[in-house]
Amino acid sequence: MTLRLNASSGTPLYLQLVERLKHSIATGAIRAGEQLPSVRKMAEDLVINPNTVVRAYRDLESDGIVELRHGSGVFVRESVSARADLMKKAEPVIRSAVDRLEALDLDEDDIRRLMENELALRRTARQTRKRRA
Amino acid sequence: MRERHGADEASAEPLVSVASLSRTFGSKKALDDVTLAVSRGCVFGLVGENGAGKSTLIKHLLGLWRAERGEVRVFGLDPVLEPTTVLGRIGYLSEQPDLPGWMRVDELLRYTRAFYPRWDTAYATQLLEQFGLDLDARVKTLSKGQRARLGLIAAEAHRPDLLILDEPSSGLDPIVRRDILEAIIRTITDEGRTVIFSSHLLDEVERVSDHVAMLHQGTLKLCAPLDDIKAQHRRIVLRFTVPHADPPNVPGAIRVEGAGREWTVICDGSRIHVPAMAQSLGASIVDDCAASLDEIFVAHAAVN
Amino acid sequence: MRSPTHALLWEIWQRNRSVSAVIVALTIVGRLLEPSSLVVMLWMVSFLLLFGIFTHPISPRLFTLPVSSLRLVAVPLLTGIASIEVLNVMWFGRLVTGPTSTWFVAVLLGALMVFYQTALWMLERTGPLKFVFVGVMAVIVFAIGLVPSFPPTPPPWWRSEAAVAALVAGLTAMVFLVASRHVGRVRCGGGSTAPRLEPLFAFAAARLPRTRKAFASPAAAHFWFEWRCSGLVLPVLVAGVLLAVIAPQSWLARDAGGTSFQLLLGALATPIVLAIPVGMAFARPAFWSEDLSLPAFVAVRPMTNEDIVAAKIKVAAASVAISWLLVLSFLAVWLLGWANLDGVGRFAIQVWAFHGQSAAAVYGIAVLVVVGGMFLTWRFLVSRLCGGLSGSRVLFNVSVMSVVIAAIAWMVFDGTRLAGWILDDPARMTALAWILAIAVTAKYWLAAYSWRRVPARYVRQFLLVWGAWTACLLAVAILFWGVVRIYVALDVHRFQAVMILMALLALPAGRVGLAASCLERNRHR
Numbered sequence: 001m002t003l004r005l006n007a008s009s010g011t012p013l014y015l016q017l018v019e020r021l022k023h024s025i026a027t028g029a030i031r032a033g034e035q036l037p038s039v040r041k042m043a044e045d046l047v048i049n050p051n052t053v054v055r056a057y058r059d060l061e062s063d064g065i066v067e068l069r070h071g072s073g074v075f076v077r078e079s080v081s082a083r084a085d086l087m088k089k090a091e092p093v094i095r096s097a098v099d100r101l102e103a104l105d106l107d108e109d110d111i112r113r114l115m116e117n118e119l120a121l122r123r124t125a126r127q128t129r130k131r132r133a
Numbered sequence: 134m135r136e137r138h139g140a141d142e143a144s145a146e147p148l149v150s151v152a153s154l155s156r157t158f159g160s161k162k163a164l165d166d167v168t169l170a171v172s173r174g175c176v177f178g179l180v181g182e183n184g185a186g187k188s189t190l191i192k193h194l195l196g197l198w199r200a201e202r203g204e205v206r207v208f209g210l211d212p213v214l215e216p217t218t219v220l221g222r223i224g225y226l227s228e229q230p231d232l233p234g235w236m237r238v239d240e241l242l243r244y245t246r247a248f249y250p251r252w253d254t255a256y257a258t259q260l261l262e263q264f265g266l267d268l269d270a271r272v273k274t275l276s277k278g279q280r281a282r283l284g285l286i287a288a289e290a291h292r293p294d295l296l297i298l299d300e301p302s303s304g305l306d307p308i309v310r311r312d313i314l315e316a317i318i319r320t321i322t323d324e325g326r327t328v329i330f331s332s333h334l335l336d337e338v339e340r341v342s343d344h345v346a347m348l349h350q351g352t353l354k355l356c357a358p359l360d361d362i363k364a365q366h367r368r369i370v371l372r373f374t375v376p377h378a379d380p381p382n383v384p385g386a387i388r389v390e391g392a393g394r395e396w397t398v399i400c401d402g403s404r405i406h407v408p409a410m411a412q413s414l415g416a417s418i419v420d421d422c423a424a425s426l427d428e429i430f431v432a433h434a435a436v437n
Numbered sequence: 438m439r440s441p442t443h444a445l446l447w448e449i450w451q452r453n454r455s456v457s458a459v460i461v462a463l464t465i466v467g468r469l470l471e472p473s474s475l476v477v478m479l480w481m482v483s484f485l486l487l488f489g490i491f492t493h494p495i496s497p498r499l500f501t502l503p504v505s506s507l508r509l510v511a512v513p514l515l516t517g518i519a520s521i522e523v524l525n526v527m528w529f530g531r532l533v534t535g536p537t538s539t540w541f542v543a544v545l546l547g548a549l550m551v552f553y554q555t556a557l558w559m560l561e562r563t564g565p566l567k568f569v570f571v572g573v574m575a576v577i578v579f580a581i582g583l584v585p586s587f588p589p590t591p592p593p594w595w596r597s598e599a600a601v602a603a604l605v606a607g608l609t610a611m612v613f614l615v616a617s618r619h620v621g622r623v624r625c626g627g628g629s630t631a632p633r634l635e636p637l638f639a640f641a642a643a644r645l646p647r648t649r650k651a652f653a654s655p656a657a658a659h660f661w662f663e664w665r666c667s668g669l670v671l672p673v674l675v676a677g678v679l680l681a682v683i684a685p686q687s688w689l690a691r692d693a694g695g696t697s698f699q700l701l702l703g704a705l706a707t708p709i710v711l712a713i714p715v716g717m718a719f720a721r722p723a724f725w726s727e728d729l730s731l732p733a734f735v736a737v738r739p740m741t742n743e744d745i746v747a748a749k750i751k752v753a754a755a756s757v758a759i760s761w762l763l764v765l766s767f768l769a770v771w772l773l774g775w776a777n778l779d780g781v782g783r784f785a786i787q788v789w790a791f792h793g794q795s796a797a798a799v800y801g802i803a804v805l806v807v808v809g810g811m812f813l814t815w816r817f818l819v820s821r822l823c824g825g826l827s828g829s830r831v832l833f834n835v836s837v838m839s840v841v842i843a844a845i846a847w848m849v850f851d852g853t854r855l856a857g858w859i860l861d862d863p864a865r866m867t868a869l870a871w872i873l874a875i876a877v878t879a880k881y882w883l884a885a886y887s888w889r890r891v892p893a894r895y896v897r898q899f900l901l902v903w904g905a906w907t908a909c910l911l912a913v914a915i916l917f918w919g920v921v922r923i924y925v926a927l928d929v930h931r932f933q934a935v936m937i938l939m940a941l942l943a944l945p946a947g948r949v950g951l952a953a954s955c956l957e958r959n960r961h962r
Contacts, residue, residue: 007302007339010362011421040322047314049176049341050322055360113420120421127364197736199961213961221739231734239649246651247658248738265839 005046013048016057024067027075030042036066036074146209148173148295148327149194154203156189163189165351166203171329171344176321178342178359179331185348187331191299194329195225207295221249224293226313228300230284234273238266238283244292245342249291257290258375264312278309289316294319298330302337310337319343335426347430354433359426366432367402368424370395371416381414388432399424403405441504445512460486464527478845480528487524491517491554494561495620506621508706514613517550544602545582548609549575554615569714573677580682581605587689657738659748662735667724668752668759671818674711679704679767687771694779698737701781704768704811708760712817713844719753719818720825722959729828731960743891744958746822747898750949753818761811792916802916806943809913811905813943820945822952828959866931873938880947887950903944910940 005016024030036042039057042051057074060066066074101111143312147170156164164186171177179187191199193205196212196219205212211422212219229395232241246252246378261268272280280302289297302310314337318327322339332338338345345362347355354364366387373381373394380389396416402423411418424432450457463483467476495509518557525546552574560567582621585598652658683704689694718724722731735745772778785799792798824836858865888896914936 002188005340007336007425012360013340015212030325044315044318047318047340048313049343050318117421121408195737196961197733216960217739217741219739220737224738225737227733231732233662233666233734243649243651244658244662247653248655248740 005048014052014055014059016046017052018048018059021056021060021067030076031078032078034076035072036076038073143251147171148208148269149177149329150206151190151193152204153192154200154204154205156186156193156198156201156210162351164193167348167351167353167383168203168355169346169353171327174321174325175326175327175343176317176341177327177329178338178345179348180333180335180338180345180426181331181348182333182434184350187348188299191297191329191331194297195223202309207291214366222294223297224288224291226281226284226296226298228290229302230280230285232280232284233318234271237268237308238270238272238275239268241272245287246290249293252291254290256292257286260290262284266329278305279399281305281309282312285313285316292323292326294326294328296328296330298328298332300331300333302334306357310334314341328431335430339426345426347433349434354372355429362426362429363423365401366399366424366429367407368405368420368422368428369398369399369400369402369411369418370420371411371414372419373414373416375415380415383410383414385410388435395419441502442512443511445499445504446516449490449493449513449516452493456486456490459818460524462525470607481499481845483524483528484521487520488550490520490555490841491550493559500624506624507617510617510620511663512517512617514551514554517554518547521546522551531846538598541585541598542582544605545578549578551609551612551616552578555612558616563844569674572714573674573681576678577681580686583772589692604814606733606873612722647814648752655738656744656802658747659735659738659740660751662757663748667719667757670718670724671708671711671756671814672759672763674715675708678707678711679763683707684767684771688775691775691777694777694781694783695779696780698780698784699770701772702775704764704771704782705806708757708764709810709817710816711760712757713840716818716821717825719749720821720823720833720836722826722828722956729825729830729833729959730962731826731828731956736960741864741892742953742960746826746949746952746956747895749822750819753815757811757815757818760814761807763892765807798916802913805909805913805916808909812909816943820948823955826952826959827955827957828962864933866935870931870934870938873935873942877938880942884946884950887947887954889949891953899946899949903946908943910943911937914940 005013005020007013011019015121021030021036030036036057037045039053042053046053057066057068061068061074064077066076069072070126098111106114149171151167151169154167155162155163157304167186167190174220179190181187185291189198193200194207194212196216198211207219208222210219223384236244246257264279264286266275266279266283266286271285285301288298296317298313299315305313317330318341320328330338339359342359345355345359346353346358357365370391371381371383373396376393377396380391381396383389383398383400385405386398388399391395391397407418407421413423433436457833461481463479463486463689467479467483470476489923495513499509500835523545525539553571556574557567561572579602585592585596585601623697641713652661660801684698687697687700690700721729722735726732775825787801788802820835821833824832827833869899875923915933
């Protein structure tokens with residue numbers, strides 16, 4: 001797998017990895033039921049810390065995309081195709097939201113900024129909740 | 134000595150512990166009351182500008198400098214009192230590997246091999262082929278990058294418990310730097326081995342480190358897991374309606390810089406509610422993302 | 438500045454104003470005083486300082502100036518010749534002159550200045566070793582100067598002063614051209630001689646059989662390392678002196694028994710004397726660098742300080758063994774070949790007669806002298822270890838300067854007179870015996886204290902050496918006092934005591950034990 005991760009961009013490395021893996025799975029480069037490379041191999045290929053890979057895999061597991069089978073490795077869930085349908089259902093929701101924002105005379109950059117801001121707020125809130133728990 | 138080694142493994146003591154270490158060279162304070170601990174199995178990144186004290190700290194770990202004040206323990210032992218035991222488990226690559234120019238590559242490896250009983254000849258041969266080093270070449274005819282690679286083989290081939298790299302990438306081309314980073318990852322994926330490496334190339338440190346310690350003029354400004362550091366520092370770009378000549382007073386910010394209407398703030402994102410803060414100052418948030426290690430470092434270095 | 442020459446001269450003058458003032462002051466004082474050994478010392482120092490002025494290399498920044506290489510070379514060389522002739526003239530008449538005429542000495546001095554500067558320029562790359570080469574070269578020039586006065590006098594035409602002077606002048610002119618060509622080539626970036634020699638050495642080195650086996654132990658590996666760094670220096674120097682100085686003189690002296698005997702003693706003394714300067718470099722943690730700190734490459738190895746010191750000492754021993762092997766093979770070839778054995782024979786007969794007419798005593802003494810010589814050579818190689826390994830520049834410089842000052846004082850104040858002065862009065866002998874006894878006691882206390890932390894196996898190895906050494910030197914002392922007694926009327930027993938005590942003092946026991954602690958302070962600063 002040839003992925004290039006940029007350490008100095010604003011996004012943490014593990015998130016970049018999660019995004020790339022999700023993209024590969026969604027586009028079918030990695031099929032359902034296939035095994036993802038081991039933590040060690042992934043870390044050596046990408047030249048990043050193995051803990052980053054572990055975190056990325058855990059995130060994917062909590063999102064329900066992969067499952068960690070003890071002793072065997074990390075496998076893509078069979079139910080991933082269900083994800084693809086979910087994505088299709090979400091498309092019109094996004095489309096109508098963007099339409100409404102454009103009606104308020106916001107351009108592409110503003111919309112993206114608002115989206116990222118909102119997601120960031122939710123992420124921070126989630127992390128705070130996790131820490132308190 | 135064997136008992137101490139066993140106790141060290143069993144009690145999960147830190148592999149390296151430095152307590153209140155101070156060192157002065159003449160009138161200059163190279164290290165000022167530095168305390169840190171490196172646990173087994175992590176990649177510990179040491180960052181700081183030139184002259185911050187990184188090399189001095191690393192030399193204390195190797196026993197090349199004696200602790201003037203404070204204590205240094207590596208594998209639970211004092212590297213000055215027991216050099217053989219400690220150094221036998223350490224692999225060291227320095228900024229300018231002072232390999233004797235007259236030695237050939239195979240002579241250097243033969244010489245180094247004699248000191249480490251755990252030397253893996255097959256691994257060394259594999260690395261030699263991978264790096265493309267000629268066995269009969271003399272060290273003085275090798276380029277800087279090749280010399281660094283050779284030093285890396287000599288440090289790595291005996292699979293040390295602790296791999297110490299002191300600014301290994303300075304002045305080297307990206308390919309050699311990648312080789313060094315790969316060596317770091319290879320070491321860490323091997324059970325129980327640890328890496329300490331110092332660098333002023335912060336994107337490299339960000340890639341591979343678990344823990345980061347930041348030295349500035351001999352003092353330890355930060356020492357925490359990298360994730361925590363990244364979580365605690367956010368870079369927020371604020372746009373004010375009114376241009377400010379001086380940096381606006383942003384409560385809880387580590388560093389504020391910019392000009393006119395746009396000001397960049399580095400602050401602890403987990404403690405400050407950013408939108409509320411922006412609203413109270415009368416500014417809008419233009420950008421809010423995680424600060425890069427570079428920016429965090431500059432922010433802390435500027436605060437005196 | 439009116440011309441480039443003027444500018445270059447001005448630079449030499451500016452750089453050396455203070456030293457020139459000292460030289461002039463010394464010369465004035467020397468002229469005012471009555472001729473004595475102090476005046477001789479001043480003379481030597483002023484000449485040494487003058488050579489020191491012209492030790493400066495041609496700095497590369499001059500290469501970019503619009504000046505020809507010939508001029509760059511000629512200015513320092515001609516200035517050197519001029520200054521040394523001026524100094525020679527100023528000291529003229531203040532010293533006892535030998536059979537050599539003054540103009541001959543002037544020619545030799547001028548030639549020496551040219552050879553000296555050229556050698557320093559051409560041997561830039563060899564680092565501190567160039568001074569050793571220069572020293573050997575000075576000895577050769579001195580030997581050439583002695584050639585006309587060699588027996589039998591008056592010398593034949595080809596050995597007369599005029600002929601030798603002409604030869605030397607011709608050599609000087611050639612060397613001048615060589616220097617100018619060399620500087621010209623260095624200016625253009627190295628030139629063609631470098632590539633022509635390097636591949637040859639590389640070719641030869643590649644053809645040598647090289648083992649790729651692993652080392653048996655860390656000690657063996659570090660021994661190999663130290664050997665490659667510095668092991669062959671003493672043997673090469675000894676070979677150089679033997680071939681360049683002793684061998685030709687031995688050929689010329691093949692009719693003179695007395696001179697042959699002196700040359701034999703000289704050949705035996707060569708490794709011992711050469712071991713003194715080599716020992717100063719040997720004492721440093723890195724033989725070839727001026728820096729006294731232990732190189733990180735060695736300091737990071739899992740070795741104890743005692744291992745490092747032991748490796749150095751063993752390399753010194755191997756170095757001494759090879760040097761003496763060279764000396765003995767040369768002596769074998771010489772003595773069995775063209776040597777005049779009159780003087781040797783006379784001495785041997787005296788010893789034979791004294792020791793109850795036994796031939797075994799003669800051969801025994803010969804063997805003991807060789808073994809004693811080996812020990813002395815090794816001692817000089819190893820004795821500065823404490824100062825050098827400590828990493829303190831002050832300690833090292835004091836250690837080196839003490840030897841230099843002692844050597845100069847011995848030469849100038851005629852050390853042999855000291856021996857006579859002591860031997861005259863028995864009370865002085867007694868005092869000396871007491872002083873030596875206290876020194877020996879203190880030395881062995883220090884040795885016992887400093888060896889407390891050295892591991893047992895090194896102590897065992899050193900005790901062997903210690904025992905053999907002491908036995909050998911004691912035997913030499915005892916065997917020799919009997920012969921010396923014939924020549925000097927003195928109190929036998931006290932003299933014997935003094936000689937035995939001096940033999941005991943020669944072993945560097947304390948210093949070797951302390952070396953490991955000194956190194957520890959250097960390794961962990």
